[in-house]
Amino acid sequence: xxxxxxxxxxxxxxxxxxxxxxxxxxxxxxxxxxxxxxxxxxxxxxxxxxxxxxxxxxxxxxxxxxxxxxxxxxxxxxxxxxxxxxxxxxxxxxxxxxxxxxxxxxxxxxxxxxxxxxxxxxxxxxxxxxxxxxxxxxxxxxxxxxxxxxxxxxxxxxxxxxxxxxxxxxxxxxxxxxxxxxxxxxxxxxxxxxxxxxxxxxxxxxxxxxxxxxxxxxxxxxxxxxxxxxxxxxxxxxxxxxxxxxxxxxxxxxxxxxxxxxxxxxxxxxxxxxxxxxxxxxxxxxxxxxxxxxxxxxxxxxxxxxxxxxxxxxxxxxxxxxxxxxxxxxxxxxxxxxxxxxxxxxxxxxxxxxxxxxxxxxxxxxxxxxxxxxxxxxxxxxxxxxxxxxxxxxxxxxxxxxxxxxxxxxxxxxxxxxxxxxxxxxxxxxxxxxxx
Amino acid sequence: xxxxxxxxxxxxxxxxxxxxxxxxxxxxxxxxxxxxxxxxxxxxxxxxxxxxxxxxxxxxxxxxxxxxxxxxxxxxxxxxxxxxxxxxxxxxxxxxxxxxxxxxxxxxxxxxxxxxxxxxxxxxxxxxxxxxxxxxxxxxxxxxxxxxxxxxxxxxxxxxxxxxxxxxxxxxxxxxxxxxxxxxxxxxxxxxxxxxxxxxxxxxxxxxxxxxxxxxxxxxxxxxxxxxxxxxxxxxxxxxxxxxxxxxxxxxxxxxxxxxxxxxxxxxxxxxxxxxxxxxxxxxxxxxxxxxxxxxxxxxxxxxxxxxxxxxxxxxxxxxxxxxxxxxxxxxxxxxxxxxxxxxxxxxxxxxxxxxxxxxxxxxxxxxxxxxxxxxxxxxxxxxxxxxxxxxxxxxxxxxxxxxxxxxxxxxxxxxxxxxxxxxxxxxxxxxxxxxxxxxxxxxxxxxxxxxxxxxxxxxxxxxxxxxxxxxxxxxxxxxxxxxxxxxxxxx
Numbered sequence: 001x002x003x004x005x006x007x008x009x010x011x012x013x014x015x016x017x018x019x020x021x022x023x024x025x026x027x028x029x030x031x032x033x034x035x036x037x038x039x040x041x042x043x044x045x046x047x048x049x050x051x052x053x054x055x056x057x058x059x060x061x062x063x064x065x066x067x068x069x070x071x072x073x074x075x076x077x078x079x080x081x082x083x084x085x086x087x088x089x090x091x092x093x094x095x096x097x098x099x100x101x102x103x104x105x106x107x108x109x110x111x112x113x114x115x116x117x118x119x120x121x122x123x124x125x126x127x128x129x130x131x132x133x134x135x136x137x138x139x140x141x142x143x144x145x146x147x148x149x150x151x152x153x154x155x156x157x158x159x160x161x162x163x164x165x166x167x168x169x170x171x172x173x174x175x176x177x178x179x180x181x182x183x184x185x186x187x188x189x190x191x192x193x194x195x196x197x198x199x200x201x202x203x204x205x206x207x208x209x210x211x212x213x214x215x216x217x218x219x220x221x222x223x224x225x226x227x228x229x230x231x232x233x234x235x236x237x238x239x240x241x242x243x244x245x246x247x248x249x250x251x252x253x254x255x256x257x258x259x260x261x262x263x264x265x266x267x268x269x270x271x272x273x274x275x276x277x278x279x280x281x282x283x284x285x286x287x288x289x290x291x292x293x294x295x296x297x298x299x300x301x302x303x304x305x306x307x308x309x310x311x312x313x314x315x316x317x318x319x320x321x322x323x324x325x326x327x328x329x330x331x332x333x334x335x336x337x338x339x340x341x342x343x344x345x346x347x348x349x350x351x352x353x354x355x356x357x358x359x360x361x362x363x364x365x366x367x368x369x370x371x372x373x374x375x376x377x378x379x380x381x382x383x384x385x386x387x388x389x390x391x392x393x394x395x396x397x398x399x400x401x402x403x404x405x406x407x408x409x410x411x412x413x414x415x416x417x418x419x420x421x422x423x424x425x426x427x428x429x430x431x432x433x434x435x436x
Numbered sequence: 437x438x439x440x441x442x443x444x445x446x447x448x449x450x451x452x453x454x455x456x457x458x459x460x461x462x463x464x465x466x467x468x469x470x471x472x473x474x475x476x477x478x479x480x481x482x483x484x485x486x487x488x489x490x491x492x493x494x495x496x497x498x499x500x501x502x503x504x505x506x507x508x509x510x511x512x513x514x515x516x517x518x519x520x521x522x523x524x525x526x527x528x529x530x531x532x533x534x535x536x537x538x539x540x541x542x543x544x545x546x547x548x549x550x551x552x553x554x555x556x557x558x559x560x561x562x563x564x565x566x567x568x569x570x571x572x573x574x575x576x577x578x579x580x581x582x583x584x585x586x587x588x589x590x591x592x593x594x595x596x597x598x599x600x601x602x603x604x605x606x607x608x609x610x611x612x613x614x615x616x617x618x619x620x621x622x623x624x625x626x627x628x629x630x631x632x633x634x635x636x637x638x639x640x641x642x643x644x645x646x647x648x649x650x651x652x653x654x655x656x657x658x659x660x661x662x663x664x665x666x667x668x669x670x671x672x673x674x675x676x677x678x679x680x681x682x683x684x685x686x687x688x689x690x691x692x693x694x695x696x697x698x699x700x701x702x703x704x705x706x707x708x709x710x711x712x713x714x715x716x717x718x719x720x721x722x723x724x725x726x727x728x729x730x731x732x733x734x735x736x737x738x739x740x741x742x743x744x745x746x747x748x749x750x751x752x753x754x755x756x757x758x759x760x761x762x763x764x765x766x767x768x769x770x771x772x773x774x775x776x777x778x779x780x781x782x783x784x785x786x787x788x789x790x791x792x793x794x795x796x797x798x799x800x801x802x803x804x805x806x807x808x809x810x811x812x813x814x815x816x817x818x819x820x821x822x823x824x825x826x827x828x829x830x831x832x833x834x835x836x837x838x839x840x841x842x843x844x845x846x847x848x849x850x851x852x853x854x855x856x857x858x859x860x861x862x863x864x865x866x867x868x869x870x871x872x873x874x875x876x877x878x879x880x881x882x883x884x885x886x887x888x889x890x891x892x893x894x895x896x897x898x899x900x901x902x903x904x905x906x907x908x909x910x911x912x913x914x915x916x917x918x919x920x921x922x923x924x925x926x927x928x
Contacts, residue, residue, distance in 0.1 A: 099675060099784040100813075122681060142624065153623075155631055156600055163875075171875035172868070177780045179597075179812040180849040181586050181635050182856055182867055183894065184876040188599070188631025192624050209681030234541050240564070240655040242720050267724035314623040318541035347542070347621045385546075386604060389619035406625040410616035414609065415627045417882035421901075433626055 011059050011082075012039065018051025019043045021089065030084055032064060033077020033397070040066075040084045046162055046170055046201040049085060053199060054168030056083055056427065063166075064429050065195040067108060067134030071141045074310070074394035075194065076405070079431030085199060087136050093117045094202070095176070101207040102159065102176050107136025107200045123207045126151035128296060136200045142192030145296050146245035146260060149237065149346040151208065155191035160204030163190055163197075166423040170201075178206045189418070195429040197422040211262035214244075215272040216295075219284030221255040226328075229255050230321035230344075232282035237317060237345030239278065241271045246345025247295040250324065252337055257284065257344070258295045297341040297350040301394070309353035309362045309395045311338070313369070315388040317347050323388075326372035327351055334365035350393070363402035366392055370407050377408035386410050405433075440503050441480040441525065448483050448525070451493045456531070458482035467526050470511040470518040471573075474775075475858050479506070479520030486531045488606060488614055488644035495642065495889075496612025498525055504888045507642040509549060509581030512573040514776055515857030517585060517637045517893055527642060529580050535559050536645065543650045544603065549580020549643050553587075556648065565650035568595035571853070572761055580643050586635030588853040590686040590760075591717070593811035595651070597853075599634040604647035607633065610640070610884035620647050632879060637855050638890040640883040654719035657685070658729050659753045662714045662741040663707035667691050667806065670712040671787045673739035674810045677716065678783065680735060682728050686717040687811030691790075693770070694763050694805040694818065701766030704759030707743040714741075714810070715760055717753075763807040764818065771803065771820035773829070775836045778854040779843035783813040792842045793817055802828070802835045814852035815843070841866070856894045864896055874899060 015022045021042040025031075030040055043049040056063050061082035066072060068088065087108035094104040098121040105114055112131030118124050128145025129138050137143075139161075144153040151157065160174035163186065173186035190200055221229040229248065236259050237246045245260035257279065261271045276286035301308050315323045324340070327349075331337055338351035351369075353362050370376045370390045377383055391406045392399065409415070419426070419433075448457045458464055459481060468476040485491045498505045504524035511518055520526040533550035540563035547556055553574040556567040570589035571577055577587070582598045583605065595601075603622030608614055618630040633640050664670040670689050677684065690698065690706075690713045698704050706713050716732055718725045729746075736744055747753045759766075767774050781789045790806065793815075797804040805818040817839050821832035840850050840863055850856070850863045864873060873895055881901030883889070891898065 097782060097784065099678065100782040101678065102782065142628075152596075152600060155628055156596070165875060169871050169875065171872045173872060173876060175847070175849055175867075177782055177813055177848050177852075179588060179592065179780050179809070179814045179852040181588075181597075181853055182849050182851050182860075183864065183873070184879050185586075185599075185631060185635055186876065186879075188628045188634075189879065191631070192626075192628055197627075209678075209683065212681070238541065238543055238565075238652055240652045240721060242652075242654075242724075263721075263724045264727045267721065267727055270723040271721055312623070314619055314621040316539060316542035316544055316621065318539050348623055383616075386616050386618070386620040388621055389623065389625050391623075391625050409625050410618060411629045412626065413613075414615070414617070414629055414883060418627055418629075418632075418879065421878040421882045 008059060011061070014055040014058065015039055015041055015052060015083070018055050019048040025084065032072050032081060035077050035081050037064065037081040037084045039082065040086055042086050042089045044089045046164065049164045049199055049201050050168045050170050052083070052085055053164050053166060057167050060425065060427065062427050062430050065136070065140065065199045067137030068110065068132050070130060070133045071137055071143070074141070076397055076400050076431050078429055087134060087201070090201060096121065097176070098123060102178070102204060103207055104160070104176060104202065104204045105135050106202055107134060109135050111135060111138060118207060119210070122210050124210045125157060125205050126208045127154060127157065130298065135203060139191050139200055139203055140193060140195050146247050146343055148343045148348065149246050150244040153191070155188050157205050158187040158191060158203055159206050161187040161190055161200060162202035164199040164201055166198055166425065166428050174204065176204045194432045196419060196433050198428060213263060213265040213268040215261045215268045215288055215290050217259045217261070217272050217275040217279065217286055217288050219257045219279035219286045221284050223250065223252060223255045225255060225283065226324040227321045228283040229257055230324060232279055232284055233257055233320055233344045234317050235278055235282060236275060241274055243275070243345070245295070245343060247342065248344035248349065249295060249341040251339045295341065300339050300341050301352050308355050309357055309399060310393040311351040311366055311369070312391045312393050313349045313351060313388070315347050315373070317345065320344055323349065323373065326369055330365050330369035330372060333368045334361045336361050336365050338365070359396055359398040360402070362395060362399045366390060366403035375407050383408055440501050441523065444497055444501055444503060444525065445481065447497045448481065448494060451490050451497070452483050452485050456484040456486070467508070467520055467528070470508065470513040470516060472514050472516040472857070472859055475516040475519050477520050477522050479526035480523055482526045482528060484528045484531050488608065491527065491642055491644050492608045492612050492614045494525070494527055495608050495610065499610065499612050499886065499888060502886070502888065504891050506890045507584070507638050509578030510552065510576045512577040513581060513585060513855065513857065514778070515851065515855040515859045517855050517857035519858050521891070529578065532644065538563065540565060545648050545650055547579050547646050547648065549578060549583070549646060551579050553577050553579055553582055560650045561653070564653050566653050567648055568601055568651050569598045572764070579646055579648070583634050583643050583646055584636065584638045585853070585855045590688055590809060593687060593809065594683050594685045599631060601649045602630060602634055602646060603649060605630050605633060605643050606645035607641040607643050610886065610889035614644070637857060637893055639880060639893055641889060656722045656725050656748070657717065657719045657753065658725055659715065659717045659747045659756050660729070660732060660736065661745040661756045662716070662736040663710035663743040664712040664714065664739070664741060667712040667790050668787050669740045670714040671810065673714055673736045673741070674786070675784065676735045676739060677732055680731055682731060684716050684732070684811060685719040686715070687809070688715040688760050689713065689808050689810040690760060690763060691806040693803060694767065694807045695759065697766040697770045697805060698759035698763055700769040702758050702762045704755070704762070706759055710742065715756060760807070767805055767818045767820065772822045772824065774821065775819040775832055777815065777817040777819060777836050777839055778851050779815045779817070779840050779848060780852040781813045781815065781843050781846040781848035783811070785846040785848070786810060786813060789815070789842050789846050793839055796835050796838050800831050800835045802832050804835065812852070813848065858893055861894055861896045864894070
């Protein structure tokens with residue numbers, strides 16, 4: 001595609017005036033799901049980012065924010081993209097107030113860099129997300145790993161945010177203290193907003209001390225012992241042993257739960273023993289390991305080739321066995337065999353389909369699963385008392401078109417109103433968030 | 437009563453039943469303020485709906501008539517968030533107080549907004565579960581009000597605020613539509629409107645049903661009281677506990693004046709002559725808490741504690757907490773009037789800010805008693821004054837404002853848990869710039885473009901919400917993605 005073909009005169013000059021580092025997009029490296037932008041800009045500060053968005057507003061450009069790009073291929077590609085704003089030049093940990101358990105970080109800093117800074121003070125950001133992802137990308141996608149069970153998602157650890165609006169106005173909310181209820185919490189709104197409301201340039205997080213000791217207790221069940229494993233997950237999640245993660249991983253070959261304990265050396269040892277007893281009592285084969293994280297749902301997502309299909313299922317834990325059965329039934333109906341993994345104790349699982357899966361089959365899997373879980377909506381299009389959702393996080397556009405990203409979304413009209421207020425021209429990552 | 441509201445009365449009686457519509461001036465007056473009694477405003481009309489549909493109908497009627505409305509839970513708020521409008525309708529949620537469901541396996545409860553905070557924990561207790569947010573007013577305050585204010589409590593240091601424990605909300609929008617926000621599990625599809633709504637102080641709609649997380653009751657709870665000669669010594673113990681990598685369930689401190697007040701009110705029998713009392717509570721698995729307890733005890737001693745008391749059963753714990761929990765009310769024993777302040781500072785600035793408060797107090801000749809959630813830097817200075825002394829109320833108000841200035845200078849916040857309400861909207865421009873406030877109000881415009889839902893709260897200057905034409909667009913430079921251009925029914 002000849003990206004310079006339609007360039008409006010003056011756009012490049014306006015962008016460069018705001019931010020010195022601007023280049024033409026590379027058709028191979030900068031394309032997002034087949035859409036090639038015209039320009040990529042690398043702001044070094046919130047001010048430069050603000051200038052870029054003012055210029056983009058003046059020329060009515062469609063904008064996609066980019067961190068390390070690890071999540072860009074997830075979800076729908078932009079319906080249009082003129083300008084990519086790449087945050088990787090804003091990669092600093094601005095402040096680490098160890099005594100306050102707080103850090104302020106530029107959005108382009110990687111999780112790995114942040115972890116190394118915090119680690120030197122024995123602290124951490126309690127999200128188990130890939131080290132090469134950026135802080136801004138993790139917040140924008142709302143990605144969380146196993147410890148979602150105890151510490152929640154990025155929105156739960158975010159205490160302050162600086163954003164640049166589509167019109168270039170810089171705004172912040174929250175601050176750098178954990179306890180703070182002054183004003184609306186824009187951090188919650190921007191967490192998981194996928195770049196569609198504006199550009200995140202800086203965030204402040206609450207931190208946690210790194211535990212002195214950790215242990216993973218895993219329990220193996222036969223791949224068809226769904227009820228037993230589900231009961232064990234619920235028991236572990238509801239126990240007073242305070243697990244930090246209660247995971248489940250399931251494929252044709254195995255069904256395995258994993259419980260993470262964090263604490264003191266002696267405390268973790270004793271608690272691990274009790275979790276092992278609990279797993280054995282529920283018919284599983286427990287193994288205690290003092291090792292690295294064996295469970296991260298996104299590690300099961302195939303990397304190469306065609307876009308993977310990743311479906312997030314959320315539910316009340318008392319329905320876990322029913323959810324697993326519904327996944328199996330939907331898989332059988334669509335002729336697909338998903339690999340399932342995630343923080344089941346927190347009511348979340350991710351079902352990954354092979355990259356080679358036929359689009360129609362993947363869509364059928366999603367639609368049948370929604371139906372089986374009563375999430376397809378009634379006559380009014382909505383579920384009366386929502387108790388879960390089946391969301392397509394990553395899939396080829398045809399699957400998203402056929403199945404819808406989310407099914408019926410409670411509050412969709414309010415979401416549209418929020419989008420219209422923040423980005424009336426619908427220029428920020430257009431097409432990224434699909435409703436029903 | 438204003439004519440627009442007058443005209444609504446028959447419709448409100450139809451919706452809620454005649455007995456649940458208050459028009460009697462004397463009865464209306466009982467609703468003139470919430471827990472912040474310095475602001476008063478008698479509502480034109482009070483209605484007490486019993487169901488979510490009734491709330492929706494009430495709000496729809498107000499919206500159609502252009503009449504402002506304010507929701508009220510138990511009326512315990514300390515920032516005037518539920519202050520009524522003289523030209524509006526006060527919607528009192530106290531009749532909606534059933535616990536709809538408890539699912540112990542999922543550790544979730546569904547409750548109506550008028551249910552009291554403590555009632556949730558009481559109902560969950562037989563299943564070995566509890567509801568973690570515990571504001572001091574938990575015996576009376578409502579969960580709906582907690583959602584509006586994103587309430588905390590002494591134990592939010594470890595367990596988080598209301599927003600961390602709400603996984604779904606059913607609300608009536610400011611135009612009178614009943615809708616759910618979130619999927620009921622706490623995982624957002626699209627924007628996190630549950631997060632945006634929680635803590636919006638009743639300005640984005642009225643909550644009619646709440647899905648909350650329940651947590652397993654801790655295996656053991658240990659509470660430790662340490663007495664110090666000064667708050668600075670107590671503060672050192674706090675820093676050392678955090679530096680040791682321990683996150684207690686709560687760390688509270690009281691200074692000499694608040695100890696004196698508590699002693700007078702509830703005879704809590706704290707160590708005589710103490711300049712500061714530190715309360716540290718540890719909860720969790722026995723194997724962890726025992727180890728933490730010995731570390732905390734050693735730290736407290738090293739910081740110069742003159743006396744340490746420990747409690748490991750509920751009765752002993754209640755004795756230790758009695759003084760702390762009574763502190764606000766107790767100050768009434770030593771001062772005819774007082775202002776409850778609610779500022780936040782980074783924990784490491786506690787000592788400096790307390791010193792600043794002491795000098796402000798000395799300069800103005802206004803006594804300040806300090807009670808605070810030391811673990812998260814949330815100060816509750818109680819600024820004491822006597823209305824009978826000319827000029828003292830104004831002087832107290834000034835000291836109170838200067839304390840907030842000191843909190844902001846230290847990088848903190850003007851409110852940690854009481855909210856902005858009417859009381860602190862004038863301080864918002866000190867903490868946030870005009871663009872920050874303008875951007876926050878975009879959310880308000882999305883939910884309540886007519887500005888009828890609890891107007892006049894939080895923001896000092898309301899934003900006009902123009903019509904915003906939303907439209908899909910194509911890129912002006914690059915081509916649209918064909919598959920997407922052809923595709924989805926609904927695109928943001």
